Amino acid sequence: MSWEPIILTLRLAGLTAAILVVVGVPIAYWLTYSRWRWKFLVEAVVALPLVLPPTVLGFYVLVAVSPRSPLGQMYQTLTGHSLAFTFEGLLFASVLYSLPFAVQPFTSAFGAVDPKLVEASWTLGVSRLKTFLRVTLPLSAAGVVTGVVLSFAHTLGEFGVVLMVGGNIPGVTRTVSIDIYDEVQALNYPAAAQTALVLLLFSFVILSVVYALNRRVWAVWPMR
Amino acid sequence: MAHEITADFEKVYDGGPTIRAAFHMPADRPHVTVLFGPSGSGKTTILRCLAGLDRPQAGRISFAGALWFDADEGIMMPPQQRGIGYLFQDYALFPHLTVTQNIGYALASLSAEARATRVNEMITLLKLEGLGERRPSQLAGGQQQRVALARVLAPHPQLLLLDEPLSALDVPTREELRGELRGLLRSQPSPVMCVTHDSLEALTLADEVAVVAGGRIVQVGPPEEVFSRPVDAQVAAIVGVETVVAAKAGERTDGLVALEVGSARLWAIDSAERATNFFVSIRAEDVTVTTGALPSSSARNHLAGRITEVRPAGPVSRVVLECGFTLIALVTRQAAQDLGLRPGALVTATVKASTIHLIPR
Numbered sequence: 080m081s082w083e084p085i086i087l088t089l090r091l092a093g094l095t096a097a098i099l100v101v102v103g104v105p106i107a108y109w110l111t112y113s114r115w116r117w118k119f120l121v122e123a124v125v126a127l128p129l130v131l132p133p134t135v136l137g138f139y140v141l142v143a144v145s146p147r148s149p150l151g152q153m154y155q156t157l158t159g160h161s162l163a164f165t166f167e168g169l170l171f172a173s174v175l176y177s178l179p180f181a182v183q184p185f186t187s188a189f190g191a192v193d194p195k196l197v198e199a200s201w202t203l204g205v206s207r208l209k210t211f212l213r214v215t216l217p218l219s220a221a222g223v224v225t226g227v228v229l230s231f232a233h234t235l236g237e238f239g240v241v242l243m244v245g246g247n248i249p250g251v252t253r254t255v256s257i258d259i260y261d262e263v264q265a266l267n268y269p270a271a272a273q274t275a276l277v278l279l280l281f282s283f284v285i286l287s288v289v290y291a292l293n294r295r296v297w298a299v300w301p302m303r
Numbered sequence: 304m305a306h307e308i309t310a311d312f313e314k315v316y317d318g319g320p321t322i323r324a325a326f327h328m329p330a331d332r333p334h335v336t337v338l339f340g341p342s343g344s345g346k347t348t349i350l351r352c353l354a355g356l357d358r359p360q361a362g363r364i365s366f367a368g369a370l371w372f373d374a375d376e377g378i379m380m381p382p383q384q385r386g387i388g389y390l391f392q393d394y395a396l397f398p399h400l401t402v403t404q405n406i407g408y409a410l411a412s413l414s415a416e417a418r419a420t421r422v423n424e425m426i427t428l429l430k431l432e433g434l435g436e437r438r439p440s441q442l443a444g445g446q447q448q449r450v451a452l453a454r455v456l457a458p459h460p461q462l463l464l465l466d467e468p469l470s471a472l473d474v475p476t477r478e479e480l481r482g483e484l485r486g487l488l489r490s491q492p493s494p495v496m497c498v499t500h501d502s503l504e505a506l507t508l509a510d511e512v513a514v515v516a517g518g519r520i521v522q523v524g525p526p527e528e529v530f531s532r533p534v535d536a537q538v539a540a541i542v543g544v545e546t547v548v549a550a551k552a553g554e555r556t557d558g559l560v561a562l563e564v565g566s567a568r569l570w571a572i573d574s575a576e577r578a579t580n581f582f583v584s585i586r587a588e589d590v591t592v593t594t595g596a597l598p599s600s601s602a603r604n605h606l607a608g609r610i611t612e613v614r615p616a617g618p619v620s621r622v623v624l625e626c627g628f629t630l631i632a633l634v635t636r637q638a639a640q641d642l643g644l645r646p647g648a649l650v651t652a653t654v655k656a657s658t659i660h661l662i663p664r
Binding site: 193195196198199200201202203204205206209213214217218 | 354356382383384385386391395397398411
């Protein structure tokens with residue numbers, strides 16, 4: 080069994096979760112408080128990765144990051160190398176793929192904060208941004224942790240998207256699930272079993288910890 | 304007017320009621336205006352529009368010369384800039400912060416030292432010593448209310464807005480805090496607008512009462528006037544049919560207090576506070592009207608007076624007497640006929656000391 084794919088996968092999942100906090104919190108804030116009549120369209124887009132087959136998502140990302148697309152071209156001019164079949168390309172795909180797993184618990188948590196508390200803060204002269212940082216965010220801590228852990232765990236197990244976008248480059252895009260798939264294809268069952276067991280135990284431990292800390296983990300889209 | 308709050312605005316709810324408010328009140332002294340009316344009459348909406356939490360569709364609000372809202376010019380000053388203190392009905396204390404942090408919440412721009420000083424002042428003022436490190440969930444209702452008041456007063460607001468300040472409390476705590484709240488509001492420098500549906504609260508706190516019904520302010524005046532002389536049947540139904548007059552305490556014996564009311568004198572059961580100034584409230588159904596010689600009776604108060612008005616209302620008649628002050632009695636129409644009650648008639652009104660309600664001021 081090689082540790083390289085496991086370390087790579089942890090790095091991918093960790094970075095994905097970190098980026099999703101930065102990207103997901105503003106999206107969730109907007110989804111919670113916006114009164115725009117077409118808001119549901121954005122909600123649907125954010126939730127798309129829940130229903131799309133990973134290969135479909137992976138296909139579009141592959142097209143988007145190819146050197147011929149505007150995004151791929153922009154990336155190439157900025158960094159000097161292509162986005163396709165790199166760790167960064169894979170990270171981009173992972174962020175999209177796990178977006179609902181972060182945004183939904185965030186939105187649900189923000190929406191559960193009593194609006195009176197937010198108004199109370201405003202009448203006490205505290206700006207909207209500071210109110211969010213001092214009232215809404217601390218009171219949503221459990222939901223934010225849930226979103227981080229779910230997106231982390233979801234990235235750990237992704238397969239189809241990686242296969243489409245990342246390919247199978249050892250140390251760059253060869254994640255645990257690809258590694259297991261390869262070992263099985265090569266009829267190397269003992270190696271596959273070892274890696275699978277590591278992933279199974281790891282996922283179980285993470286989810287147990289989260290459930291122990293917070294009973295409302297599988298927070299679905301808030302009913303509003 | 305430079306030192307006035309003037310408001311004249313209209314808030315329409317989609318498929319719901321329209322709230323219209325037009326009033327002015329002093330902005331430079333601790334004057335308490337009570338918005339009084341039944342639930343759903345629009346009182347809280349008026350308060351929220353003043354706070355900037357709701358945006359009216361039309362009209363204007365200005366505070367001591369500063370324009371807070373103008374629909375025509377598209378001006379809507381956000382609540383943060385209005386310098387108000389808004390006390391929410393259920394207090395809206397921040398559950399993740401301690402009492403000290405809640406009280407100091409609006410003081411983030413002060414130095415740590417200045418903040419601690421101000422928080423301690425508030426803790427002393429509202430008798431919260433020893434509770435500073437508690438969280439709101441570890442406090443009793445009355446204590447939560449004090450913390451909420453402390454938090455609102457700490458940043459020196461230029462206008463205090465109180466939404467049903469006592470209604471979330473159990474009855475004994477409410478009794479205890481009502482008088483205290485009056486003292487507190489008098490001792491701080493800002494004008495106050497307070498929403499309530501409790502007449503006792505209105506009479507205790509108000510310098511001026513504005514009766515709200517059906518989304519409109521229907522009568523404004525000093526509390527005794529609004530409660531004793533409602534302008535129409537609608538206001539009368541809201542305030543209840545009763546006599547409310549100002550009184551001064553005189554001699555006190557045996558748990559009773561003699562009250563100078565107008566040119567009359569009434570005996571009543573003394574209040575625990577032993578205050579000097581009161582509003583006296585007498586329910587019309589507690590007043591008995593007699594003609595001719597007086598039978599011996601346990602009632603302490605017999606007032607000779609002249610009837611000025613008799614107005615039938617269903618099976619009863621509302622009788623207005625002049626007996627040193629204006630007193631309203633409710634008698635059955637049958638009794639009014641049998642006794643020959645009509646304007647000009649000389650009668651004696653009898654009121655038991657125990658039915659006279661004292662509201663310390």
